[in-house]
Each structure stands twice: as structure tokens, then as C-alpha cells.
Amino acid sequence: xxxxxxxxxxxxxxxxxxxxxxxxxxxxxxxxxxxxxxxxxxxxxxxxxxxxxxxxxxxxxxxxxxxxxxxxxxxxxxxxxxxxxxxxxxxxxxxxxxxxxxxxxxxxxxxxxxxxxxxxxxxxxxxxxxxxxxxxxxxxxxxxxxxxxxxxxxxxxxxxxxxxxxxxxxxxxxxxxxxxxxxxxxxxxxxxxxxxxxxxxxxxxxxxxxxxxxxxxxxxxxxxxxxxxxxxxxxxxxxxxxxxxxxxxxxxxxxxxxxxxxxxxxxxxxxxxxxxxxxxxxxxxxxxxxxxxxxxxxxxxxxxxxxxxxxxxxxxxxxxxxxxxxxxxxxxxxxxxxxxxxxxxxxxxxxxxxxxxxxxxxxxxxxxxxxxxxxxxxxxxxxxxxxxxx
Ligand SMILES: *Cc1c(COP(=O)(O)O)cnc(C)c1O
Numbered sequence: 001x002x003x004x005x006x007x008x009x010x011x012x013x014x015x016x017x018x019x020x021x022x023x024x025x026x027x028x029x030x031x032x033x034x035x036x037x038x039x040x041x042x043x044x045x046x047x048x049x050x051x052x053x054x055x056x057x058x059x060x061x062x063x064x065x066x067x068x069x070x071x072x073x074x075x076x077x078x079x080x081x082x083x084x085x086x087x088x089x090x091x092x093x094x095x096x097x098x099x100x101x102x103x104x105x106x107x108x109x110x111x112x113x114x115x116x117x118x119x120x121x122x123x124x125x126x127x128x129x130x131x132x133x134x135x136x137x138x139x140x141x142x143x144x145x146x147x148x149x150x151x152x153x154x155x156x157x158x159x160x161x162x163x164x165x166x167x168x169x170x171x172x173x174x175x176x177x178x179x180x181x182x183x184x185x186x187x188x189x190x191x192x193x194x195x196x197x198x199x200x201x202x203x204x205x206x207x208x209x210x211x212x213x214x215x216x217x218x219x220x221x222x223x224x225x226x227x228x229x230x231x232x233x234x235x236x237x238x239x240x241x242x243x244x245x246x247x248x249x250x251x252x253x254x255x256x257x258x259x260x261x262x263x264x265x266x267x268x269x270x271x272x273x274x275x276x277x278x279x280x281x282x283x284x285x286x287x288x289x290x291x292x293x294x295x296x297x298x299x300x301x302x303x304x305x306x307x308x309x310x311x312x313x314x315x316x317x318x319x320x321x322x323x324x325x326x327x328x329x330x331x332x333x334x335x336x337x338x339x340x341x342x343x344x345x346x347x348x349x350x351x352x353x354x355x356x357x358x359x360x361x362x363x364x365x366x367x368x369x370x371x372x373x374x375x376x377x378x379x380x381x382x383x384x385x386x387x388x389x390x
Contacts, residue, residue: 006018030064030249032249034247035055035057036057036059037057038055038056038058040053059241059243064249064250065083065249068252072223073223075256076205078225079225079230080227080233081222081223081224082222082224082233083220084220084222084237086206086218086219086220087186087208087219088115088220089242090205091114091204091220092118093236093240094202095119095123095128095151097222098150098151098232100127100128101127102127103128103148103151104129104146104148104149105119105123105128105149105151105152106141106145107119107133107153108132108154108155108158109132109135109355109356110135110155110160110161110163111155111158112159112184115184116132131144132353132355134356135156135158136295138166138173141170145177145179149178149179150179150180151179151180151181151182153184154167154170154184154195155183155187156183157289160365161287161359162311163287163358164289164294164296164303166299167193167195167199171198171199175199180202180229182201182203186205188304189210189211189341190203192304192306193303193304196223196225200225201225201226202224202229203222203223204220204222205220206219208339209340209342211255213255213259213262213341213343214255215339216342217252219249264306266308266309266368266370267306269376270310270311270368272373274290274291275291277380278313280384282316282319283313283314283316284315284360285314285360286311286313288307289304289311310366310367310368311365311366312363313363313366314360315327315362323387326387326390327364327383331347331379331380334376334379335347341367343371344369344371345368345369346366346367347364347367348366349365350364351363
């Protein structure tokens with residue numbers, strides 16, 4: 001059939017009928033395949049789609065989402081990796097895939113706050129019990145396992161308070177108790193810490209942070225040490241209908257090309273800021289794993305190959321909550337906002353959970369971005385000057 005037998009409206013919908021195939025074109029960027037509908041050669045192939053067709057429907061993946069899964073899988077050293085629409089959904093997907101009614105899960109007290117909320121607010125509806133454990137007390141942890149404990153979460157360093165726990169020792173305990181270990185590995189970007197090599201079963205990323213790297217999208221991943229677990233996660237992801245934008249995957253694939261460089265430079269600049277903050281008279285304590293007084297510093301030296309761009313500091317006891325708020329509000333280059341790992345420096349007033357009362361003073365969590373370091377130091381100095389004058 002010749003081209004002119006088709007109406008332009010039809011050809012706009014069927015580029016293949018217009019002869020628009022990219023044969024012979026070769027480039028390096030991963031193509032963005034956008035899809036709800038995936039088409040089949042014939043009815044027989046459609047009927048047998050789960051077995052015979054490589055692609056079924058947009059929800060279950062496209063060549064673009066698969067390309068990113070392969071890259072994250074390589075990065076984490078995993079057997080299988082499954083994307084999720086956000087870092088948080090990667091965490092909740094892991095809970096859903098590994099736990100059944102009657103099971104018990106252990107969650108660290110320094111966990112990312114929305115993960116804690118899922119454990120306390122949603123898991124009871126599903127008949128799953130959760131307990132919170134002190135990640136620095138392995139004897140107490142040993143006693144916290146129950147016969148029905150199927151999963152233990154680890155976050156290292158901890159959200160907000162940044163202590164480092166002994167992941168290999170926790171993995172050994174979990175193995176004895178027959179529980180899987182899932183690590184929220186976002187801080188390390190999967191590069192500074194290798195949880196699957198240290199005995200964990202699952203490594204979860206908020207790709208939102210260093211992989212995307214520019215503060216402009218949310219995405220997550222679940223990487224599994226063995227393919228059977230990977231299949232369990234993928235089946236739950238598909239059952240829940242968690243689908244991923246191919247456009248966003250393109251941006252994450254692009255971000256991953258420069259991730260190591262950004263991470264290395266951000267780590268260096270961040271440590272310089274952390275050390276400078278530690279010298280300020282209005283600062284009582286800097287919570288950064290590469291500083292010797294951070295709990296778990298020696299474990300960090302043993303297990304990690306570097307440090308990331310996010311950490312916290314506590315003001316001296318003389319600085320009130322209101323003064324700490326004003327200090328943050330005074331900043332001009334640092335912006336107030338959640339998330340981290342992008343190009344923009346951020347400062348946020350935060351606190352730890354009631355059952356993790358490790359703070360003595362008012363806390364600020366800082367993310368260092370890629371602005372010129374001189375401007376960051378000037379911004380911080382100006383805020384301390386203003387604090388002294390009030
Ligand atoms: C940001 C973050 C998440 C959640 O990622 P989103 O993509 O924002 O949902 C999970 N865990 C940690 C440690 C994080 O910092």
C-alpha cells in the first residue's frame with residue numbers, strides 16, 4: 001500500500017507505515033521508548049504474551065526502563081534489579097514483596113522517616129508486626145529477632161543522625177535467625193558501600209539522589225543478590241501496577257554517566273564544609289561518618305570507600321530552636337528543601353525519632369551541592385555572623 005492511501009492523521013499515529021524506521025542510525029544515547037500499548041505480530045503471540053513476547057505493556061517495562069535496570073544492576077553488583085517510581089515506593093515494594101500476614105519485621109530507629117511510617121501505619125493493616133531496634137546494640141538486636149522475623153532493614157549511615165552500624169555483623173545475625181536483610185543504600189549511591197558483597201540480600205536506592213543527580217525527578221530501585229528474590233520483587237511490582245516513566249529513566253541514565261565524578265567531588269567538598277563547621281563556636285557537634293567522633297567511624301573506615309554530600313550538625317546548647325531556624329532562614333545560596341544529592345546546596349531543620357533520642361542540641365541537615373565552595377562558605381559565615389549579633 002502506497003503512502004498516499006493513508007490519511008496524514010493515520011500516518012502521524014503509525015510512523016512505521018510512513019516508512020519511518022531508524023535503520024542504520026547509530027548513536028550512544030539510550031532511545032526513549034514511551035509506551036502504554038505494546039503491539040504484537042499476531043493473535044497467537046498476544047495470547048501467549050507472558051511467555052513468548054519480550055514486552056507486554058508499558059506498565060511492565062520498556063527497553064528504556066530495562067536499560068536503566070541493567071545499569072543499576074551492574075552498579076550494585078546484583079543478580080536482578082527492579083525499578084520503582086520513587087525511592088519510597090522501592091522501600092514499600094520491598095516490604096510488600098518479602099512479608100506476609102503473620103510475619104515480623106525489624107526496622108532501625110534511625111530509619112528514613114516515611115519507612116518508619118509505613119511500618120507503623122500500614123503494616124498492621126496487612127497483619128505484619130514491626131519492631132524498632134537500636135542499630136548500635138547488636139546484643140539487644142540478637143534478642144529482638146522472633147521465630148517469625150522474615151526481614152530486617154538496615155540504614156547506614158542513619159537518616160538525620162548519620163551513625164554507621166556493623167552491616168556484616170547484622171547480616172550474620174539475620175542469617176542465623178533466617179531473615180532477609182534489606183539495606184537502604186541511598187547515602188552511598190551504591191558505590192561507597194557494597195551491601196550485597198557484605199552479606200545483605202537487597203540493596204535499595206532512591207535514584208532520585210545521586211543517580212538522577214539534578215534534583216528534577218523521583219525514582220527508586222530494588223537490587224537483589226539472587227534472581228529468585230528478584231523475581232519475587234518484580235512480580236509484586238507488577239501486581240501493584242507501579243510503572244516507571246521512560247523519560248525519567250533517560251535522565252537517570254544520563255545522570256549515571258557523571259555520577260562517580262559528582263560523588264567524588266561532592267564528597268571532598270562536603271568534608272571540607274563539615275570540618276569547617278566543627279570549628280565554629282556555635283556548633284557543638286558535626287554528625288558526619290568521616291569525622292572521628294561520629295559513632296561507627298571505624299566501621300565506616302572499614303566498610304565504605306568514601307563519603308557522600310549529606311550530613312547534620314548540632315548547634316551549641318546556647319542556640320535556641322528559634323535562633324537555629326533564623327540561622328537557616330538567613331542562608332541565601334543554601335536553599336530550604338527536602339531531598340539531596342543534586343546540584344543545589346540545601347539546609348533543613350530536622351530531628352530524630354522519639355525512640356532515638358541521640359540529639360543534644362538543635363539540628364540542621366546539610367546537603368552540599370555544586371555551587372562554588374567560596375560562595376557556600378561565605379553564605380555559612382554570614383549566617384553565623386547574624387547569629388552572633390542576635
Ligand atoms: C530520599 C530518600 C528516600 C526516598 O526517595 P524518594 O525518591 O524521595 O521517594 C529513601 N531513603 C533515603 C535514605 C532517602 O534519603
